[in-house]
Amino acid sequence: MLATHFDAERRYSKIRKEALAAAAEVIQSSGKTDLRLSEIDSKALSACKIWDFSQSRIKDWDWVEGYSVFRFRYPKRFEMALWETGKLIGLSMGRPTYQGSALRLDVVEAAPLDLGNRSSIFDSVLVAYGIYARLINAKEIRIMHPVNREVRTYYERFGYKYVGNGDYLYREVL
């Protein structure tokens, strides 16, 4: 690993932790006291393997391999695992664009509902991404590749606009 890569990993790891701590504080003070945020660690990657047993999961994503590649390649990434009463309810990872002007939300997945009830996750995900975006001075958040029309429409309700050419939605960070 190059020294510059290692240095970026160290510096951005600190900002990631700061953003997650701030987001957790904001979310918990809103009344979601059972919700906890963490980085994507071995515990989260182990916990998400149960999603493979879902009958309703629409993507059979391999988070272990995907995260491993993403982590190695993007030291400036943002990542989060969402836990509710100790149970994993969502995972997400993203990274700044090449020029750093936007923060991409590359992947997000909520725990399949046939494996148990859970709270919504996207409100918490967006708050955390918003905090990280402001800390790294990104001016836009891009949600990449919504899996279907229903999900895309849902994102649009948060004020995001769809760009068909790149298959993503964007919104300015004000």
Add this chain to the structure above:
Amino acid sequence: DKRRKKRNRDGWTLDEIKRKAEHELKKYQKIAENEPSDLASGDMDKIIKGE
């Protein structure tokens, strides 16, 4: 910790960023009451292939 005084390039402190987030979360939570059950987005295959 008193990090809290440090400002980002727009001149915002962490406390100001958190206040903004609190305001946004209130709006987001109302929208999220109708979250799709199969919430997901992204292209994991592309990531794994390094594209």
